[in-house]
Amino acid sequence: MSRVWAVCKREFWGYFNSLIAYIFSIIFLGAVNILYVWFVLIRSGQVNLSAYFEFLLYGMWFIIPAITMRAWAEEKKLGTAELLLTLPVNDWEAVLGKYLAALLFFALVIVLSLVVPVSAALLGRPDWPAVFCGYLGVLLVGAAFIAVGMMMSSLTRSQTVAFVGSVIVCLLLLGVNDLFNRFALPLGLGFFISYLDVGEHFNSIARGVIDSRDIIYYLSVVSFFLVLNKYWLERRKWA
Amino acid sequence: MFDFGTKFGGERQKSSMIEVEGLVKRFGHITAVDHISFKVEKGEVVGFLGPNGAGKSTTMRVLTCFLPADEGRCKIAGFDVLSESMEVRRRIGYLPENSPLYEEMSVEGFLDFIADIRGIPESEKKDKIDKMIETCGIQPVMKMDISELSKGYRQRVGLAQAMVHDPEILIMDEPTSGLDPNQIIEIRELIKKLGKEKTVILSTHILSEAEATCSRMVIIDKGKLIADGSLEEVSRLASGANVHRVKARGDRSVIEREFKNLPGATGFKLLGEESGLLSYEVYGEERRELCEEIFAAAARSHFTLGELYHERRTLEDIFIHLTRGDER
Numbered sequence: 001m002s003r004v005w006a007v008c009k010r011e012f013w014g015y016f017n018s019l020i021a022y023i024f025s026i027i028f029l030g031a032v033n034i035l036y037v038w039f040v041l042i043r044s045g046q047v048n049l050s051a052y053f054e055f056l057l058y059g060m061w062f063i064i065p066a067i068t069m070r071a072w073a074e075e076k077k078l079g080t081a082e083l084l085l086t087l088p089v090n091d092w093e094a095v096l097g098k099y100l101a102a103l104l105f106f107a108l109v110i111v112l113s114l115v116v117p118v119s120a121a122l123l124g125r126p127d128w129p130a131v132f133c134g135y136l137g138v139l140l141v142g143a144a145f146i147a148v149g150m151m152m153s154s155l156t157r158s159q160t161v162a163f164v165g166s167v168i169v170c171l172l173l174l175g176v177n178d179l180f181n182r183f184a185l186p187l188g189l190g191f192f193i194s195y196l197d198v199g200e201h202f203n204s205i206a207r208g209v210i211d212s213r214d215i216i217y218y219l220s221v222v223s224f225f226l227v228l229n230k231y232w233l234e235r236r237k238w239a
Numbered sequence: 240m241f242d243f244g245t246k247f248g249g250e251r252q253k254s255s256m257i258e259v260e261g262l263v264k265r266f267g268h269i270t271a272v273d274h275i276s277f278k279v280e281k282g283e284v285v286g287f288l289g290p291n292g293a294g295k296s297t298t299m300r301v302l303t304c305f306l307p308a309d310e311g312r313c314k315i316a317g318f319d320v321l322s323e324s325m326e327v328r329r330r331i332g333y334l335p336e337n338s339p340l341y342e343e344m345s346v347e348g349f350l351d352f353i354a355d356i357r358g359i360p361e362s363e364k365k366d367k368i369d370k371m372i373e374t375c376g377i378q379p380v381m382k383m384d385i386s387e388l389s390k391g392y393r394q395r396v397g398l399a400q401a402m403v404h405d406p407e408i409l410i411m412d413e414p415t416s417g418l419d420p421n422q423i424i425e426i427r428e429l430i431k432k433l434g435k436e437k438t439v440i441l442s443t444h445i446l447s448e449a450e451a452t453c454s455r456m457v458i459i460d461k462g463k464l465i466a467d468g469s470l471e472e473v474s475r476l477a478s479g480a481n482v483h484r485v486k487a488r489g490d491r492s493v494i495e496r497e498f499k500n501l502p503g504a505t506g507f508k509l510l511g512e513e514s515g516l517l518s519y520e521v522y523g524e525e526r527r528e529l530c531e532e533i534f535a536a537a538a539r540s541h542f543t544l545g546e547l548y549h550e551r552r553t554l555e556d557i558f559i560h561l562t563r564g565d566e567r
Contacts, residue, residue, distance in 0.1 A: 006355035010341070017343035079339030083400070086303040086335070087356045088328040236306055 003089050007097025008104070015067070015105045024066035025109045032059045033116065047120045049127070053134035053206050056113060057199065060138070060145055061174055065166035067105055068149025069159040071098050072229075076157040076238045085233075095150070095230050102146045110138060130208060137205040140218040141198055145170050147225035154232040173198040173221075254317050256281050256408055256438040257302065261311035264297050271297040273462035274311070279455075281407075284434035286449030286456045287442040290562055294462040295442040296336055299412050302440075303333045316407060329357075332406035336413050338397030342386040346377060346396055349385060350403060357404040371399040375429065391422035398429065409433060411441040415448060427452050446558050460562040473561075481523040482550040485533060486516050489542025494519075497536040503527045516545045 015021040032055045040051045075081035084094055120126045149166040156162050172179075177197035185193065194200055198221075201214040257279035264272040272294040279285045289295050300306040302313055304324045312319065318326040341349055350371065354364045372378050375395040380388055385396065394414065401409060414430065415423045430452050433439060443449055449456050456473050458466040466473045487494050494517065498507040503524050510518040523529045528549045537544050 002358065003356055006352060009355075010344070010352045013348075014341070014343060078342065079335060079337060080341055082300070082305055082335045083333075083339050086305050086328060086331075086333045087353070088325055088358070089356055090325070 003093045004097045008100040011098050011101030028059050028063035056138050061170035064145040065149045065163045069162040071150050072153040073159045073162045091230050091233050106142045133208045134206050137202045144218050144221040147222040151225040151229040154229045258314040263310035265309050275464045277457050284439040284453045286453035289459040293459045331408045332401030334397045334401045334411040338394050340385045347381045353400050371403050375399040390417050409439045465561050483521040485519045486545035487542050493540050494542050
C-alpha cells in the first residue's frame with residue numbers, strides 16, 4: 001500500500017509540473033462557468049444548480065482525457081516505464097497509484113468549481129443535499145472516465161492518440177443512449193444500451209437517488225478499464 | 240580477529256548471484272535471445288558484450304523482471320525472476336539504457352521517490368540518499384530539475400537511483416553511452432569502486448570499456464552466446480595461436496635453426512625482409528610466452544634483434560573475429 005501511495009504522490013505532484021494540466025483545467029473551469037452564466041443565469045435569471053452539474057458533466061469528456069493522456073504514454077515514450085516497472089512495484093500497484101493520482105487531481109479541479117454553489121449560497125439558499133449528490137455524480141463519472149483515459153494511455157506512446165481515443169470513448173459513454181434511441185431496438189438491447197449510458201446513471205444520482213445499481217455501474221466501468229489497463233501494461237508490447 | 244562466520248558462510252552460499260539457463264525471448268518472428276546460459280558469481284564484474292542489436296538489453300530486461308522470458312529460467316540471488324519477482328527486484332539496482340528519468344522532477348525529489356518505493360524507512364532515508372550523492376558526485380545538481388541536467392549528470396543520477404537501497408547486484412545497460420571521454424573515465428572509476436563490494440553486470444558494445452572494468456566477459460551475437468570467460472580465456476578462444484613478432488638481423492639459416500629448436504615453439508614464418516632485417520612470426524604453445532627464450536637464442540647464436548614482442552590480440556580483434564565468425 002505504501003508503494004501505491006508513493007506512486008500516487010509522485011504522479012499527483014507531476015500534474016503541477018505539467019503546464020498542459022493547468023491549461024486544460026483553466027479552459028474546463030472557464031468554459032463550464034462562462035457557458036453556465038451565459039445560458040442559465042442570464043437567460044433564466046435563476047440559480048439552477050442542477051443545470052450546473054449538467055454543464056460539468058458535459059465538460060468532462062474533454063478535461064479527463066487531458067488529465068490522463070500522459071499517464072502511461074509519456075512513461076513509455078521516455079522509457080521511464082522500464083524504470084518504474086523494475087522497481088519493487090507490481091503492475092497493479094503502479095496502475096492503482098496512477099489512477100488515484102489522477103482522481104485526486106480531478107477532485108481538486110472540481111473543488112475549484114465549488115465557487116458556483118458557494119456564490120449561490122451567498123445569493124440564496126441552495127439545496128445542499130442536492131449539491132452533494134451533484135458532486136457525487138460528477139466524481140463517479142470522473143472516476144469512470146479516468147479509468148477509460150488511463151487505459152487508452154496504456155495503449156500508445158503518443159499522448160495525442162491517447163487523448164483522442166479517450167475523448168471518443170467518453171463521448172460514446174455519454175451519448176450512447178441518445179445515439180441508439182433513434183433506432184427501434186429490441187427491448188432487451190435498448191435496456192442494455194441505456195444501462196451503458198453514463199448520463200442515465202448520473203441523472204438519477206444528481207436527482208438525489210443514490211441507488212446501489214448506479215454505484216455498481218460506476219465501479220464496474222472503473223474495474224473493467226483498470227483490468228484492461230493492467231493487461232496492456234503486462235504485455236509490455238511497446239518494449 | 241576471528242573470521243569463521245564469513246568463511247563458512249561464504250563456502251555455504253556458493254550459489255551464483257545471477258543464473259541464466261536456456262533463456263529464449265522472441266518478438267514476433269525475431270528471436271532476440273536464443274538459448275543463452277551463463278552464471279555470475281558473487282563479487283564478479285561481468286561485461287556483457289555484443290554488437291548493437293545482439294540481445295544484450297533484452298537479456299537485461301528479462302533479468303530485471305521487466306520482460307518475461309519465453310523459455311528458460313533466470314535466477315537472481317537464488318530467486319526466480321518470474322515467480323519471485325518482488326524478491327529479485329529488492330535485490331537489484333538497474334540502470335536501463337539511456338538512463339530514463341522523470342524529467343519534471345528535481346534530482347532530490349526523484350531520489351526521495353525511489354527511496355519511498357524501495358521502502359527505505361524515513362529514519363534511514365536521508366543518510367542513504369546523502370551517501371549516494373557523495374558516491375555519485377551529484378551534490379551540485381541536487382536542486383535542479385532532471386530535464387536541465389547534462390548527459391553525465393543524468394547518468395550519475397541514474398546510478399544513484401540504482402544504488403540507493405544498497406543492492407547486492409547492479410545491472411547496468413550501457414552505462415557510459417553518450418558520455419564524453421572524461422565522463423566515461425569517471426563512470427568507469429565509479430563502477431570499479433562499486434565492483435569491489437557488489438556483483439555487477441554491465442552491457443556495452445565498446446570493448447575497451449569491458450577491458451577496463453570487467454573481470455569476465457560474456458559475448459553474445461545475434462541472440463546467441465559465443466564466448467564466456469576472462470579476457471585471457473576469451474582471447475585464447477579467438478586467436479588459437481600464440482604469436483611473437485620478431486625482427487632479427489643475422490645469418491638466416493642460423494636464426495631459423497634456433498627458432499626450429501626453440502623449446503615451446505610450434506613453428507615460425509618469415510614475413511619479409513627490409514634492409515637486412517628479417518621479420519618473423521614465431522608461434523608458441525598455448526599460454527607460453529617465448530620472448531626470453533628468443534632473446535637467449537639471439538645472444539647464444541650472435542644475431543641481433545630489432546624488435547621482439549609477444550602479440551596480445553586486442554579485444555577489438557577478438558570481438559570482430561568472434562562476432563563475424565559465421566560470415567566467413
